[in-house]
Amino acid sequence: MNCFEAKVAVITGAAAGIGRALAVELARRGARLSLLDRNHGELEKVAADCETLGARVRAHVVDVTDWEAVQEAAVRTNSDLGGVDSVFAAAGIIHRGSLLDSDVADLEEVMAVNWRGLMYTVKAHLPYVVNAAEGRIVTFSSAFGLVAMPKYTGYNSSKFAVRGFSESLRQELADARSGVSVTCVFPGGVRTSIVRNGLFAAGENRDAVIRGFEKHVARTDPDEAAAVVLKGAERRRARVFVGADARLVAVLARLAGGHYQDLMPVVERVLGRRWG
Template sequence: MSYYDGKGVVITGAGSGIGRALAVELSARGARLALSDRNGDALAATARRCGPSSGDLRTDVVDVTDRPAVMSYADSVAGDLEPVDVVFSVAGVLHTGSVLASSFVDVEEVFAVNYWGVVNTTKAFLPHVTKAEHGHIVTISSVFGLMTAPRYSAYCASKFAVRAFTESLRQEMIIDRKPVSVTCVYPGGIRTPIMRNGLFAAGEDRTAVTNSFDRVVARTSPERAATRILRGVERRRARVLVGADARVIGGLLRGLGDAYPHVIPSLARLTRILRGSAPG
């Protein structure tokens, strides 16, 4: 029997990428699912992918930035699933652009989805999860929640915030002896549409950045990421690194410590020099 068989599982951002892969895998493992996304068509496609093995499955169009809607949704889902065993807060948006070029509107949108979406979801579902015998809250940060990178200041800041929020929550659950485990996931480059659907500051070459991400960075499939995440949750890990790149970066950061911010600009300058001297 699967660890997830019969468990009530909530997934926000289930319309694509990691959220969809988690939904399909958990459906196959016998979980009772409540899936949400702000894109109704994408959510319906996920439900179809779950197929005839899905059993108990409900789908709702919910925007995680809409706090009253999330609170109402949580109460409704709790009435259906009872108990809510695991909540995956997956919804996220990527932003590319320098601080100077980035608009306040885009930065606020990144925080509304990436950070406040996690806070809204966690706050809405935590009272219900604490009623489960062994509840679990799972948030998605990023390898950019472990390190910063130029031109991704808003995204990095939001994912660092997710990391801090999640680690504090885990400490509280331990101190208060609540029956809730807390896991923060740090994906590296995953083959999802997050870059194609992302926000771009003025002057950014969307096509070039997206092609580079798809060709060079996105090395791990969503399905493989989902498998690793579910294994980490089953083992009640505090931190799950997804992808070889994330594990390598995690090791480098342990070695470099506070020196890593000084290394990044040097690498960027070297990359520009090499590109400038390359033939063609």
């Protein structure tokens, strides 16, 4: 019996990417699922796929930036599925563009989804997770939550915030002698639609950035990413790095410290040739 069998797992961003892959894999492992996403059509499809695998599923069309809606979904999940054992806060969006050229509304949306939506998700479900025998909170930062890159001020800010939130919460729960673990995931380039569906500042070559990401950067399959995430969550690790690129960035950040910033303009110029 795996640690997710017959347990309740909540997944945000469940309609696509890593969130979808997590939902399907957890269904295979016998979990009961609460799936949250704002994309109604795709959410219905993944819920049906999970039910075909034998999982008991509750699908909630929810925007994670809506506190009341997230709270309501948490209450319904606890009532309908009999508790909450694990939370995978995987919903996220990306933005590219210089600060001078970026729309403030786009930057605010990135922070709202990636940090505030994650915080809402964790806070709404945590009262139920602390009652679980072996509760797990899994948050999603990024390799860009370890090092910063030019033209990703909004995205970097949100992912650094997730990292700080996760590490603080892990210490808080440990101090309280809680049985809940907190695992922060740092994905590198994963073959998802995040860039294709991303936000771009004026003047950015959207098509070139998408082509460059999908051809040169997104090397990890979502199913592979989900397996890595679940292995790390099962072992209650503090950090999980998804992909060789994320592991390389983690080493760079650890060895170079603040001096990594001296190297990033060179990296950006190299990537710029590929990303447009």
